[in-house]
Amino acid sequence: MAVASKSMPGSTISPTLGFDDYTLYSNLSDDELMQLAIERSLSDPHNATSLGEASKTSTALGRRTVQFRANPPTTTPNPSNPPREDPSHRPPTANPPDARRTCEERRKCGDIVVTHFVTGNGKRMLAYHRGDGSIQYVPDTEKEQDPIVKAILNGDVTTVRAMARNSGNNILRPDKYGWIPLHEAAYYGQDQCVRVLLGAQPGVINMCDLKGRTALILAVESEKVACVEALLEMGADPDLANKERESPLYKGCEMDNAEIVAMLLNHGAMVNKSSTQGWTALLEAVSRNNVEICEMLVRSGAKLNPTDMYGITPLSTAAQNGHVETLRFLIKHGADVNSEASDGSTALYEAAKNGHEDIVEILLSQKAVANKVGKKGLLPLHIAAQQGNAGIVSLLIKATSKSRVKRSGISPLHLAAEYNWDEVLEVLIKAGYDVNAVLSEERSRMYEDHRRTALYFAVTNGNVDTTTMLLEAGANPNLDTFNPLLVAMRQGSIELVTLLVEHMANVNAYIPTHPTSFPATVMFSMKYLSMLKYLMDNGCDALSCFSCTYSSGPHPPLQETSERDGYNTDMRRNTGEPVQFCEIISTRAISRWAGPIIDVLLDYVGQVKLCSRLTEHLDSFKNWEVIKEKATPPRPLMQLCRLKIRQKVGIHRLRCINKLPLPQQLIKYLNHEECNQEQFGEY
Incomplete structure (x- = not known):
């Protein structure tokens, strides 16, 4: 067992x-x-x-x-031309004569097999x-199958002939899907049954089902060549389309069946008939990259530049799909390489968008214009840069006018930087594209921070390589409304901050939309003492941090309205005046670092007076008493001399102070290096 x-x-x-x-x-x-x-x-x-x-x-x-139920087929399907399943076709109730099907009927309904x-x-x-x-x-609950339909699906020609002669077997009666026996015979490849049925009732040859499909269309859809031939020979209309206005010829191209297409053309099928979507047989053949069918259609009078409902031509379809063979064929026969779709896109634009470098090269060799913009105002060069295809960018640079790029309000550099395409960026820089090009006002307003430069995109992405490339090519780090240096500081990226400062980023940058009485760079570096000191060494204004409207008098209560990244940048005083340093440092996120922050700032100022709020902070922690004493006048003469020398050297030369012809000890003295270890070791 x-x-x-x-x-x-x-x-x-x-x-x-x-x-x-x-x-x-x-x-x-x-x-x-x-x-x-x-x-x-x-x-x-x-x-x-x-x-x-x-x-x-x-x-x-x-x-x-x-x-x-078993109904063995009597016909053998052609293995070189297997039938296609049409999901829109209703499922028959008997077993079709198809070797691919099992004895029980199987239907696809989404992911369900019935x-x-x-x-x-x-x-x-x-x-x-x-x-x-x-x-x-x-x-x-489906009704028992019509006997004549069962005989057709079994290929029982003798029974079908007998039933067709019998007036009691109405071969004109449609089922609930509008199918008559002729439709069954055509769809399942029973060509002998087709001839028998039409011999008995020739008037049904062009009858349609509920979807407007004739027996000829059904035979074409299922690629039953013998049935297509029989129907055409017996007078089927080769141009009668379904409810989507898809003709038999269109369906033959959709099936990618050259034999059926040739048969339909030989029987006078209209070659330029279009569907409800505006697609012609040629458009469908091009989408299948079938040059053989394209040749037959063009020889039969197919128009080379028909457009669908979106204005897309066969050439654009070939370019979009990367079909080199059909593209060459269309160009050879005179297709317009510069035709535009409804959104303004050209074949060149579609090829660049989809990364087909060989198509771009062919189109450019045929004088395709690279200076036409699409609906969004982008040129093919823009879209190639956005997609990161350096090869296509290199080809388009030679054919694209820089003045036309400028009029578009956006540089391909912006897109390459935004999408982190370093190779594309390098190609554009070498080609001479302006690294300081700014977005137009309209495009800038599309971003909440009103960014303008390619450098801003690079810094926002935290891309050190792109930032380096742009800065070394001469990018100005101070052209944006919100300085890229502030972005790098908010990210806590010392590497980006150093790069930007070394290339003359404004260390005293402010935020126009959030006014403060001291540089915003100080606010964003409060949590990073090493970064704060680095900014001070490079000329950041520390003195403004000790300027307070209330001085030693009482301060109004804090009004924290929102917190972003630990900083209350939306905080306002009732007077509407800029927010002061003592208010920012008193927020919950920063107050615990008040002592060390004030200590760093005191190294870069002379005689200052602490306001009552800063004094209150220093009094709150015993170890901060020494910082309070440090601020008590008079300041040491050495400190005052250091500040005077730094002032004379100037902010720009301070950034390259190590290269100045000064004694090394003096350089260390100006950089506060003699006290760094001692001061910061206890914090």
């Missing part, structure tokens, strides 16, 4: 299970038994085997399980096999 385990719903039956071991099924439920037979049939690719096993299963289960079967008691059932492996059984 073969060994097997009980199969539950959703499981797979072992292929070694012996069907003569009847006792193995005694404990299975009806649902489990139905699934067992279904899975047995579905797992076997050979129709006859499935039928035999299904029969044995029925016997083994005491006729409690399913028994499949299976018909009959129980041992003759009850018609449907099994819904879902993608998750579950199966649901429901009664099949």
Whole structure:
């Protein structure tokens, strides 16, 4: 006796299970038994085997399980021209004569396979096999199949002929989908049945189903060449389209079937007929990259530049899809390389957008214009830079006018920097594109921070390589409303901050929309003492931090309205005046660092007076008493001299002070290096 385990719903039956071991099924439920037979049939690719096993299963289960209807096909399908399944076609109720189908009917409904079967008691059932492996059984309410349809699907020409002669068998009566027997015969490739039916009722040859499809369209859709030939020979209209205005010729191109297309053209099919979407047969053939069909269509008078409802031409379709062969064919026969779609895009634009470098090269060699903008005002060069294709960018640079790029309000440098395409950026810089080009006001307003330069994009992305490339090429770090240095500081990137400062970024930058009485750079570096000191060494204004409206008098209560990255940049005083340093440092996120921050700033100022709020902070922690003493006048003469020398040297030369012809000890003295370790070691 073969060994097997009980199969539950959703499981797979072992292929070694012996069907003569009847006792193995005694404990299975009806649902489990139905699934067992279904899975047995579905797992076997050979129709006859499935039928035999299904029969044995029925016997083994005491006729409690399913028994499949069998209608063996009498015709053999052409293996070189397999039929296509049309998801819009209604599922027939009998077994089609197709070797790819099992004896039970299978339909695709999304991710659900629907299976018909009959129980041992003759009850018609449907099994819904879902993608998750579950199966649901429901009664099949579909009516019994018309005998003539059953005969057609079985290829029983003799029976079909007899029924067609019998007036009691109405071959004109449509089913609920509008299908008459002729439609069944055409779709399933029963050409002899087609001839018999038309011989009996020639008037039905152009009848349509509910979707407006004739027998000819159905034969074309299922690629039944013999049926197409029979229908055309017997007078089928080759131009009668379905409700989508898709003609048989269009469907033949959609099926990519040159034999059917040639047959339709030989019978006078209209070659320029368009669908509701505006697609012609040529557009469809180009989308399939079928040069053979394109040649047949053009020889038959197909227009080279028809447009669909979006203004897209065959040439643009070939360019968009990277179809080199059909593109060359269309150009050779005179297609317009500069035609524009409704949104202004050209074939060159589509090729650049989709990264087809060989197509771009061909189009440029045929004088395609690179200075036409699309709907968004972008040139092919812009879109190539955005997509990061350096090869296409190199080709388009030679054909694109820089003045036209400037009029667009955006440089390809912006797009390369925004999308982190370093290679593209390098190509553009070498080609002489201005690294200081700014976005137009209209494009700048599209960003909340009103950014303007490519450098800003690079810094925002935290891309050190791109930032370095732009700065070394001469990018000005002070052209944006919100200085890129502030962006780098908010990110806490010492590397970017150093790069920008070394290239003369404004260390005293402010935020126009959030006015403060001291540089915003100080505010963004409060959590990073090393960064704060670096800014001070490079000329940041520390004195403004000690200028307070209230001095030693009482301060109004704080009004923190919102917090961004730990800084209350939306804080305002009731007077509407700029926010002061003592107010910012008193916020919850910063106050615990007040002492060390004030200590750093005191190294870069002379005689100052601490306001009552700063004094209050220093009094709050015992270890900060020494900082308060440090601010008590008079300041040491050495400190005052250092400040005077730094003032004379100037902010710009301070950034390269190590290169000045000064004694090394003096340089260290000006940089406060003699006290760094001692001061910062305790914090």
